[in-house]
Amino acid sequence: MLDLDPLYLFYACAAIAAVLAAEAFYLAFHNTKDYRNRVNRRLEISTKETNREKVLVQLRRERGLTSEGGFAMPVQWFNRLVLQSGVKLSLGRSLALVAGTGGAAFTGVLIWRGDLTEALGGAVAAAAVLPLFILRFLRSRRQKKFGEQFPEAIDIIVRSLRAGYPVPVAISMVAREMADPVGSEFGMSADEITYGADLETAMRNMSSRVGQEDVPLFVTSVAIQSSTGGNLSQILENLSKVIRERFKMRRKIKGLSAEGRVGAMILTAAPFMIFVAINTLNPEFYGEVWDRPATSWVLGFALGWMGFGNLIMRRMINFKF
Secondary structure, eight states, X not given: OOOOOHHHHHHHHHHHHHHHHHHHHHHHHOOHHHHHHTSSHHHHHHTTOOOHHHHHHHHHHHTTBOTTSSBOSSOHHHHHHHHHHTOOOOHHHXXXXXXXXXXXXXXXXXXXXXXXXXXXXXXXXXXXXXXHHHHHHHHHHHHHHHHHHHHHHHXXXXXXXXXXXXXXXXXXXXXXXXXXXXXXXHHHHHHHHHTTOOHXXXXXXXXXXXXXXXXXXXXXXXXXXHHHOOOHHHHHHHHHHHHHHHHHHHHHHHHHTHHHHHHHHHHHHHHHHHHHHHHHHOTTTTTTTTTSHHHHHHHHHHHHHHHHHHHHHHHHHOOOO
16 A cells, blocks of 8 residues: 555645636636637627628738728738738838848848948848748748638538528638637638628638638539539538548658658758857867858858758658649
């Protein structure tokens, strides 16, 4: 038998009791309705604004669209990138982001190198590349999350259709039950249908806002059923299974290609780590060649060649199906 100290047992029971008391206190004063209203951005706005048309307009403006749903920025490809990334970025905020990035790069390079020409070049490069890199990363992350939630949203629609609800009501149920990004996207589509858009147009607008590769399959299924008829619940159920299998296949490929991706990261990081280590242990090691004009050309060529190697490795481990 275990020889337990009664004092330790008392402390353990007291800790468990404290946790349970804290949970009971939280549940007693926690407003479940407020939590439900904050499942996604659309429901959060709806708690303050009951007019669904104004909610739709606010969501469009937050995403870089006009009140009618068109692009608000003059550069369409950039506006589409902002829209699909899900950030709240208007034209003014976009200009401020670019200006701030360029200004920070200009100041940093000027302090580090002390050359005005290099500082201007660094500012232009940072203002042009860094915001795009961040937006592309956010878009990729949002599309990945949407893809994970999408089969569950289709299942909700299938259950609603089998219960006898029409398609617009089934879409509204997805908007009430699911978190972002799926919840707000389906909610905007439901509001568009309410205020005059046909089902196919609303779904195509959602596909344009999201940019995820599985959404066109859903839009096509709904469009074909609307024009030719058929058992939409059965079609969507099969589509949900297909999307889940595609998702499993992506995960399997990601696991199989993990060795190549780790190898690419190690090969890319190794030269920089060696440079930092040598420069730390022996600061004078590169002193004789650091100020020579040819050094910049050699380093530029090395970085370009490394980038080319990374591109080849990416093509080797990046599978599209």
